Amino acid sequence: GAVVSQHPSRVICKSGTSVKIECRSLDFQATTMFWYRQFPKQSLMLMATSNEGSKATYEQGVEKDKFLINHASLTLSTLTVTSAHPEDSSFYICSATDSSYEQYFGPGTRLTVT
C-alpha cells in the first residue's frame, strides 16, 4: 500500500521559535496533501489542503501566516509553525492522495512548545 512518512515524529521547541514538519509520499505522487491537527481525545481537524505548485487552501479559523504550508513537489509538503506558543502544542497529521478518494495518512508529529 501507499506509504506516507512524517518527520520528525516528536519535537520540543521553545516558545517563539519556528518548527518545520515534513510530509512525504514514499511510493506515489501526491497531487494533494492535507494537514490535520488533533487534540488529545479528539477527532482530526482539517487545517489546510495543499496542491503541488500552488498556494494552500486554509480552513476557516486557521491562520495562514502562522501555519505556513509549502507543497514544493509531488512527494513533499511541509508545515511550518511560526512563532510557536504553548497552545500550538498538538499532534499534527498529514495525509496524501493521488487524486483517488482514499487518503493515506502519515504517522503524525507530536509538537510540544515549552
Added chain:
Amino acid sequence: AQSVTQLDSQVPVFEEAPVELRCNYSSSVSVYLFWYVQYPNQGLQLLLKYLSGSTLVKGINGFEAEFNKSQTSFHLRKPSVHISDTAEYFCAVIRSPNDYKLSFGAGTTVTVRA
C-alpha cells in the same frame, strides 16, 4: 452541511465478543464513506471504504461495514474482537465527488478486555 455522527464515544468489550460501532452521516449528495483506526500516538490506518457497489464492505482485520442509504448509516462490525483491536475508530465521509476533503466523526474508543 455534511456531518458525521458517531453515536458511541466509548465501547468496552470483552475479548472474543462481537462489537458494533455506529456511524450516521447527513448529506444530500452521493457520499463516499470510510472507517479508520488509530492506535495510540500513531496516524490513521484505513479499515475499509464504501465508494459504490455492494453495500456490505469487508475490510482488514476481520472488520466489515454496511452502507444503509435509507438510514444514512455506515456501522462497523467485527464478530470477535482481540485485545489488539483496542484503539480509536473514526468514521469519515468525503464531502462531495469533486472534493477530496474528509469530514471525521468524533471517534469511538474501543477497549477490549480479557
